[in-house]
Amino acid sequence: MIHRIVIIGWLLLSSVLLGCKDKNESRSHEQLETLQPIEIADNAHFFKRANGDPFFWLGDTAWLLLKKLDREAISAYFDDRKKKGFNVIQVMVLHTLDVENVYGSKALIEDQINTPKVIAGDSLNTASYDYWDHMAYAID
Incomplete structure (x- = not known):
């Protein structure tokens, strides 16, 4: 169970690292080519980009971002952190099994890690906006 939470958290973090963009800015093809996966260097002492350049991890912890913020x-939070030079935001996907977002949407059915509560529909429609739509919004 914990292993799955760690994997989901790492996937979210990886998505944020590889997909960060200003919400009002679209990326050109050239900009997309500059995004590279982050790897551990061969000597295991630092992170590096796929091209070998070192990557300095300047992260801020927003563990409860999905639960507390609309x-x-x-x-506003991401804009502020971008201005301050942060390049990583660390977020807990599931702080607890009974977690719900600021809109009252629970992440899991009956607090079971293997049953995410996904509501079909348009993520812009508040009636079908679920916890996972909120996470997708934060990643985007």
């Missing part, structure tokens, strides 16, 4: 607050 869309507007998430955007």
